[in-house]
Amino acid sequence: xxxxxxxxWFKGFFGKKKVIRLGLYGPPNAGKTTLANKISMDWTGEPVxxxxxxxxxxxxxxxxxxxxxxxxxxxxxxNLLDMPGISTKIDFEEFMQYGFSAEDAKQRAKExxxxxxxxxxxxxxxxxxLVIMDSTKDPYTQVNITIIGNLxxxxxxxxxxxxxxxxxxxxxxxxxxAFPQHPVVHVSGLTGSNVNDLYNAIAKHAK
Amino acid sequence: xxxxxxxxxxxxxxxxEESLSSTEEAKLIEETMRSISEKFSGIEVSTLREKSDSGxxxxxxxLLGGRTGGLTVIGPSKLIKQIKKEPKRISVLADGNSMD
Numbered sequence: 001x002x003x004x005x006x007x008x009w010f011k012g013f014f015g016k017k018k019v020i021r022l023g024l025y026g027p028p029n030a031g032k033t034t035l036a037n038k039i040s041m042d043w044t045g046e047p048v049x050x051x052x053x054x055x056x057x058x059x060x061x062x063x064x065x066x067x068x069x070x071x072x073x074x075x076x077x078x079n080l081l082d083m084p085g086i087s088t089k090i091d092f093e094e095f096m097q098y099g100f101s102a103e104d105a106k107q108r109a110k111e112x113x114x115x116x117x118x119x120x121x122x123x124x125x126x127x128x129x130l131v132i133m134d135s136t137k138d139p140y141t142q143v144n145i146t147i148i149g150n151l152x153x154x155x156x157x158x159x160x161x162x163x164x165x166x167x168x169x170x171x172x173x174x175x176x177x178a179f180p181q182h183p184v185v186h187v188s189g190l191t192g193s194n195v196n197d198l199y200n201a202i203a204k205h206a207k
Numbered sequence: 208x209x210x211x212x213x214x215x216x217x218x219x220x221x222x223x224e225e226s227l228s229s230t231e232e233a234k235l236i237e238e239t240m241r242s243i244s245e246k247f248s249g250i251e252v253s254t255l256r257e258k259s260d261s262g263x264x265x266x267x268x269x270l271l272g273g274r275t276g277g278l279t280v281i282g283p284s285k286l287i288k289q290i291k292k293e294p295k296r297i298s299v300l301a302d303g304n305s306m307d
Contacts, residue, residue, distance in 0.1 A: 088236055089249025089284035106245065113240040120237050140292055142253050146236065149229025 084115030226277025
């Protein structure tokens with residue numbers, strides 16, 4: 001770790017712009033891919049991945065490289081990493097409720113478990129993390145605490161995103177009270193509301 | 208981890224008088240994912256830490272192989288309907304019965 005920091009400083013000193021690996025973390029259905037698509041469309045004109053109501057739609061890390069964000073007088077080059085949602089349980093029968101056959105549901109569940117493992121392994125390799133939470137739901141869950149705890153243990157900057165503020169029942173203050181140690185940005189990845197605040201937060205906190 | 212998952216897969220709910228670290232929690236999730244099958248769909252887990260585990264006292268205790276207190280509840284997700292977590296309390300709803 002100290003060597004990586006020294007190398008980063010060295011590159012910064014000699015003017016080589018560092019590419020920030022920005023990981024989008026959170027539980028399933030928090031709106032990670034919707035937000036990733038919004039960011040990617042804003043700065044590259046292309047989406048990152050597919051969105052659906054069915055949990056665990058993202059089952060592999062979706063990458064968009066060299067996304068150049070210009071905000072607040074700063075230019076940030078980042079690799080956008082849309083992670084599979086992290087969960088402690090995956091039940092194939094839940095997918096069948098969305099119309100999947102038993103065989104397809106089991107395959108989806110198998111892929112989803114691999115996706116969770118991949119997302120956890122990537123915790124070692126992101127430079128900055130957005131932890132996305134559905135602002136209509138209780139944020140004080142073990143999954144959210146585990147994600148944030150692991151990022152803190154690795155000294156990785158965390159920006160918490162209170163997403164879905166467009167929905168009735170949204171309560172972003174709940175999230176601020178649950179995690180007062182990190183900046184919280186209120187957005188709607190779907191409508192784009194307040195997404196500029198998110199870009200400013202990334203410019204301020206990313207390393 | 209193996210002991211914990213073996214017990215949970217036997218349909219048992221474990222209550223441990225110690226908290227898992229964030230790294231251990233992530234490892235538990237990883238191992239749970241590897242264990243998921245048609246018969247075992249995962250776990251519900253909640254950890255309470257007594258206080259910050261970054262103080263000097265806590266570091267010395269851990270260095271000597273000890274634990275710094277706390278509480279962890281882990282059970283099969285099919286048995287535990289809900290775990291509600293608050294800063295100083297865990298509430299478990301298991302198969303129609305609730306306990307704090």
